Amino acid sequence: MIKSFDELKETLRKMPEKRKVAVAPAQDAHTLEAIVNAARDGMVTPVLIGREPEIRAILEELGASQEEMQIIHIEDKTACVQKAADMVKSGEVDCIMKGKIETGDLMKVLVNKETGIRKNSTMSLLAFMESPNYHKVFAITDVGLLVYPTKEQKRAAIENAVSAFHALGVEEPKVAIVAAIEKMNPKMKETVDAAEIKAEGVEGCIIEGPISYDLAMDPESAPLKGYESPVAGDADILVMPDIISGNVAAKTITTIGGGRTGGVVLGAQVPVLLVSRSASADDKYMSIVLAALIGKNN
DSSP, rough: OOOHHHHHHHHHHOOOEEOOOOOOOOSHHHHHHHHHHHHHHHHEEEEEEOOHHHHHHHHHHHOOOOOGOOOEEEEOOOHHHHHHHHHHTTTTSSEEESSSOOOHHHHHHHTTTTTSSBBHHHBBEEEEOTTTEEESOOEESSSSOOOOHHHHHHHHHHHHHHHHHHHHTTTTTTEEEEEESSSSSSSOOHHHHHHHHHHHOTTTTTTEEEEEEEEEEEETTHHHOOOOOOOOOOOOOOSSSSSSHHHHHHHHHHHHHHHHHEEEEESSSSOOOOOTTOOOOOHHHHHHHHHHHHGGGG
């Protein structure tokens, strides 16, 4: 069980060798501010790929120690991402962070069958959450990539998430495939998918579904409803029916529920950080920490 984000930060800080984060293209003030803060705290070692003069100018504005920064000068944005992918394949970096480039352009390079770093058939966005109203860190999938996932995509997203939790030291995460009800209803496809995935099983986890959100997250709900499951009230991973429910759940927890979050894209050889400019400084920081911890083990 991971009790808090602070526990994860301390785990990363104590690692004997700092994980390397490739930022591509790195000439973006918001991105550099986030990675510089993480580096200052001894969390990671940045590898900044892009236009060196612009990168150095931003680092100077941030008051960053440039001697500690590895900077690789490349003009073209696409070539920056390809360099980052090549460094992943050669074992030089542990994760990739999106800089000044459109997400679609970055992902096009990373999923290229010949030169990219795609590992699994499906890539998914996993949002880790810390809430003052829950007893441990949990995660929601998918909150930003899989719009209306098929049963196969849900299974792949679960496998991605389970692998990430294994990398964080949770040997057998508890997975809740969320629906509005706990019984299979042929008219509600998400309940059919959940029941079938549970019946088939997923290696390395304890899985339940269909299961309602309250049963998955509230220990008091299961006894009241007479529902028995080791996942009830103790879920590590929530698998949502679609991107809308996943996105709304995550944002509700952070905006009015007092929660914190950090997200990573899984399914490549290393985690990929697609941190939004509008994300809070804490969100960006925790995304870096989580990606670095998961590293090549995802």
